[in-house]
Amino acid sequence: MSAEVPTQHPCHAYRSLMERHRNVGRLAAIAEIISRDFLTAMPEGAYMNRLDQISYLHKRIHNDIVCCDAQRELEEAQDHVEAHGGLWDEWDRANLQGMVDIFRSHSIQTPETMEESARIANEGRRLHREVLKKGDWSAGVPHLKRVVDFTRKMAEKKAKWRGSATLYEALVQDYSPGLDLKTIWKWFNQLDRELLQMLPLVMERQSQRSKIVEMTGSFDPKAQMWLNRALIEMLGFDFDRGSLHETSHSPVEGGTPDDTRLVIKTADSSNFLDSLKSALHEGGHGLYTQGLPAKGEWAYQPVAQDLGTMMHESQALFVEMILGRTPEFFRFLAPRLEGLFHTIRDPALTAENLYRIKTNVRPTLNRRQADEVTYFFHIFLRFQIECDLIEGKIEVEDIPAYWTEWMHNKLGIMPQNHAEGVLQDVHWFVGKFGYFQSYTLGHMVAAQIFERMRTDIPQIFGKIERGDFRQVQYWLHKNIYSKGSLMPAEALLKDVTGYKASPDFLISHLENRYLSD
């Protein structure tokens, strides 16, 4: 009846570990479902008890992972690898390594910190919705202070265990395993330098063109959601194993390969591009999740998990920013929009105008509305704030002034209220310190992947214009999705593209798109 793990691996301890991870994976999948439900179907009055339920489940998962049998089994399995290496293929080895990593990262935590962490994440998501609506920064401060305190304490344990150079590096490595902060600083400094030079050139160039036609129509939210679903389905998203929901919360991807729930903000009838952008972004995440190995013995195993947030964001940003902002994509889209929104010959909805709207480069206050050239600066700001905050150089109360001054110095603009500034992202509220860098690293990886893909797939732009994404999907599936965690992200990238990760690919992508057409 049940999808039993069919492995016949000769190491008994490893078989038992696989069984353990299968069961942990089931509980983790359940946690995903109820967390998604929290954002979509849950009645508001269930909030407090749901928090309890989710955090209690995480505590149980933690206890299952760190129980003493697991430690003994891990030792036995590692001995088995040494003694009978020939019986362990690369998947089993990577899987065992994943088990060791998961065990260690949990061992330094207590069940109570796991519970508190889950609680912060879910409380914070709701609190953020409320304070963002009101623009009320001060109502968020006590929660953020609690999160920062908690995060610093966690970071101390993690830094000690990982031998990280700084507390913040320990957090970054949660999301981007194997990367050091020095390398990220080097890349970010290069991007800062080169993009600051590029920005005025692009803006100057774009200013010489005829004016962009602003959208003035009204766009039926239901029709928007049809479009969002249709596009991500064309991109390969399997609605038999996933869904796209609207929420009043911040967008979120998530789930498991067979129940991948994408959640985007409720569509706004004055602008279909925002909800489309969000659907493409979460859709990219969803494609990765659905493509992970999930059949037979690898279901729920560590080796079947994704490669962390750099790779996850690379898949989201590849779809949203790279593929979804090609002129060809808009040439495919434009005629269909006329039918969908009943707007024949709206000059705002031509392929050319839509392309220009989505590639219009100018400093903006909002990260999610940023263009591809200035997007990095939004990340760089948050990265620096996090760095100083976690190391104790600044406190939560200092963030708004820091933010405003930085934006002014870097981009010459300033938020007029907290909703435009420090309150715009949910990440800190849910305890995701160290995450933001993943967006820029992901953008870099997406550009690097795209360069390789263009060589591998003949006439890729023609295919995009025809809405034929099959080869793109095949390529991503074969090279990225199906590999799970067989090798670290950086090794996979080198393997697939022939090069180590570097900002050069992103810079040359931006030059191509923004300075050479």
Next chain:
Amino acid sequence: MSAEVPTQHPCHAYRSLMERHRNVGRLAAIAEIISRDFLTAMPEGAYMNRLDQISYLHKRIHNDIVCCDAQRELEEAQDHVEAHGGLWDEWDRANLQGMVDIFRSHSIQTPETMEESARIANEGRRLHREVLKKGDWSAGVPHLKRVVDFTRKMAEKKAKWRGSATLYEALVQDYSPGLDLKTIWKWFNQLDRELLQMLPLVMERQSQRSKIVEMTGSFDPKAQMWLNRALIEMLGFDFDRGSLHETSHSPVEGGTPDDTRLVIKTADSSNFLDSLKSALHEGGHGLYTQGLPAKGEWAYQPVAQDLGTMMHESQALFVEMILGRTPEFFRFLAPRLEGLFHTIRDPALTAENLYRIKTNVRPTLNRRQADEVTYFFHIFLRFQIECDLIEGKIEVEDIPAYWTEWMHNKLGIMPQNHAEGVLQDVHWFVGKFGYFQSYTLGHMVAAQIFERMRTDIPQIFGKIERGDFRQVQYWLHKNIYSKGSLMPAEALLKDVTGYKASPDFLISHLENRYLSD
């Protein structure tokens, strides 16, 4: 942060048991959420893994309940009651008794049977939807045989443990604790005798009236759902702690006091009365669930649970059949329907005609479409089949012939296909053998409660006609909902109405409504 149990009870073992039940309750609440999600939001492709997840969770719950610490703590707590009786109030005593019952009923099962039972329930629900759609009885037989085998085995264990007179009695007692089969047979035989006499009298009486006007309009499903929600909200359902969904599956109530999810069949535009009926029925369940004690120390505790299916169905049938079929209810409803469905002066939608549609008595093939007088016979048929099936006097293959012959002999009608007959209910497919009797017992209890309520609430019919259900709700809350499992169902009924359970109240309710107006 967390909603800690604030009890200061002096018995340490009991405090520990409360903590254990709080945690078991959290996992059970999670199981409710993902089972509800299974019926509403889950993508079809997640089916197999979801089955695994739900059944695995039930296995964990079982293990938490029967672990050896629990046994020791129960013994200690029972010793404490004997030694320091004065420290135990009636709630704590009932709670401890509930803990003992839960422990014992789980102790006779293995984790694997708990897992299998959850799997049967969820597989069966989906299979039933498929075979009902096609009317394909034979496609359901293998599953049903498996369920019957499994149920007989479970029944053997239960009968031994409970000292039940027969295997079937042991199953019935799962749903109606404390009742014996002999009593149910006695009640059912009385109902059979008296209702068979009443039926031709009622039909004769109704045949002398002018013809009922059939509904021919089209009723917007969205408007129907608004009505359904509005009515159960008026009845006291709190949408801040619950919701009403549509599903392609069979209707189901469920959830917890703070997340009560009612699921009814997708509304049909040719008939709003079916979906209304379903909403009132599930709404009655939901009101009971939401009204159970759930605050502070009693959250998730055994004493805070409902009194089993007889009482649960009594609450559903009270709203659906007793209150929801009064002439006054239709006088409240009728003018609002005109506005809602844009149908001024439709002769089918007058209060009088609607009342006559819903109180029209005649033999029907479908249980859920049965009138109040013949409803019992549908239950009696299933009850007898279950009895013979579990005792091995008939097998699954014999059911259709049994069914057809019984219906013909009793009501003079015969199903023309399996969808009209043996396939109409989901219960057997999900392993609910012993449940059906709860409907008739519930109907009896609902009538008995109503008789008392009419004495307690002055001008109750005038209040119903004005759509003022506040005192009805207050009465039910005070006398039923808020009592949780403080005393057994029969004792509560006697306490509230002054009489032991008896079919007399149902018979006199039916005589009043169908033979005296």
